[in-house]
Amino acid sequence: MGGGRGVTIADVASRAGVAASTVSYVLSGKRSISPETAQRVMDAVAELGYHPHAGARSLASRKAGVIAMMLPLRHGMHLPVLMQFASGAVTEARRHDQDVLLMTADEGPAGLARVAASSIVDGLILMDVEVRDPRVEALRRLGLPSVLIGFPAEAEGLTCVDLDFSAAGRECAEYLIGSGCREVALLGASEAVYERRTGFAERVRSGFLKRGLERGPDVRAEARPCPDDPVSVQRTVKELLAARPALDGLAVHNEPAVPHVLHALADAGRSVGEDFHVVVIGPDEVAERVHPQLPSVLVPAERLAEIAVGHLMRKLGGVEVPDSTLVEPQLTIRLFERDPVLLEPGERVDLLAVDADLEVQMRSGGVPGRAGQ
Amino acid sequence: MGGGRGVTIADVASRAGVAASTVSYVLSGKRSISPETAQRVMDAVAELGYHPHAGARSLASRKAGVIAMMLPLRHGMHLPVLMQFASGAVTEARRHDQDVLLMTADEGPAGLARVAASSIVDGLILMDVEVRDPRVEALRRLGLPSVLIGFPAEAEGLTCVDLDFSAAGRECAEYLIGSGCREVALLGASEAVYERRTGFAERVRSGFLKRGLERGPDVRAEARPCPDDPVSVQRTVKELLAARPALDGLAVHNEPAVPHVLHALADAGRSVGEDFHVVVIGPDEVAERVHPQLPSVLVPAERLAEIAVGHLMRKLGGVEVPDSTLVEPQLTIRLFERDPVLLEPGERVDLLAVDADLEVQMRSGGVPGRAGQ
């Protein structure tokens, strides 16, 4: 352990032949320094491999250069989505020269008080905010600059970012109707989820149903919750088909249920992609790892993270940001098991007309394929 | 933003009627303080909600109270496993009163140099270490206390922790043979994985094959790599069955392939769980979300994280830790789609004898069901 003694600003200063404060000003740009001096300083910094001591900096400047990210690491929430979120947040934070401290939600309000009081972070991103979330209250009391992912009941004066779940529900209905379906249903999460965070699941449902209503009397739409164990999924789908024999479209907002839904539909003799359409609200992998691959609306976790971090940086810089930011959902359709095609919000595809030509046309039509994600 | 001015150690001191240094000693326990004084100080701390300023503390004590965790957040690696890992690490670190800074692997060696030089962290956990990993070299040069998850080529003088993948391969072979299989195969990851990190996939393979050999001439074992797209999986399984018509057991070390393997086997008329046995190396969800549910060996991410953090804490405290720690794999069998049963390493179940009685017997026999995970 150990290693060479740390390089301090004094070392840099003496090597560059200037005062320590000058080095500081070169590095921060807070006062103008002549180009020649600045260059000498930068050279010294590079030669010595100088990095300012984070603690000293935070003590003197009252800025830690670190933001906290509180994730619900224990249960619930889809893990991969969280990971994408974390990834996006770290990447974006580093772009702003900030580091990210990872906290678990089970540190709760006390954890927030701790990081706030110890000035270990400058701000905070709170994920998976629930409708009645004790952390939100604590946050308000602490006055720590923050951005929430999700919407609590009292969003007054808080900065919140989330996917526009209502629009996601609407997109799904729209997709199914556009594919020629006339009797559609939303298979949701278990009732427990609806109770826990009205926001989220509820918004999908209302968006979905509303679009069905708008469309007029030739379309029937309904929604029903569904537990996510295989047996319940099978049963729920069977009941649904029994009650609505003409059902020809299904939106599934329940990740683990997807494969079982397909099984149940196959058992019932429906041919997905031909006389029946299914669309998923969930991560790409869920929609890709079934046969046939399904169109889906995903939670754009990296995007949300970027926006959240960006907002937080602006708040730290004293810039105003909107209280509420809703991210438009994007529907990815998957044709012939090939590369996915991304639709812009509002863009429509009449799947009855889909054929190889269309696929090519859409690809070359400037609609970007998803690269990273 | 803002909020009340921060409470400092001086505030606590004056309220308790002692010197600041006394408060410090009470909090750190580095000098003996009379019980009465200590109590007064603790009361003042609680009343004022005092938390020491992290920067000041790190500046004065040369300890940050933070460890870094560098994860391969971009691609590859199974995301849920990473998340479990992160969760375990944060939880364990908090137990030691440390915070966790999250870094992405694409910050690379420069990122390590940065955090080391700025004293922003006391130590480091490096995940998903590859055989030839440039970060390892940097780490050695920096002399930053660290623990690696995975084994690089030159592990000399480094602390490494990992699942005993060879034992995992052995367990799988053992399970299949114990289930009555006589011709078994390992379906691995794509060849690219084998090339990238010889450690990991290769160790599973050799453990699997070795167990097959040991068992003697009545058992045949082979291994073959397999890409993870659905079409290749189907093809690979078909080829395998064509070449080895008597094949009756398969270990799958390729998460996305699992559902497709089952499809291919069904297409070929094999009845999994009856005349054919399949075991998975991968996360629980992968083995649970197929029909029938499969036995599996998982990467015990939380466990690894705990061990890694524990080792790091010990190193920071100047205590010796073993260079190499291999965690025993555990095979989880899943009977009748009910709760999973966990086998101790070495424990065996003759699946030919499995029936409802055995299930009950195993449950009550003190073999714990998995709770959290």
Added chain:
DNA sequence: CTGTCGTGTCGAAGCGCTTCGACGGACGGA
């Protein structure tokens, strides 16, 4: 009764950085 030790507490000296006020010199306007 004096000297010696321990125990509990205090004061002061930094840790490495940022930032404020000051200052010397160049420059332009009067």
Added chain:
DNA sequence: TCCGTCCGTCGAAGCGCTTCGACACGACAG
């Protein structure tokens, strides 16, 4: 020519904490 400005740089004063040495004070041995 002199003075006011502005620019580039410096020195010093903290930021809030830990830690070292010093110092009372009572206990105890000589």
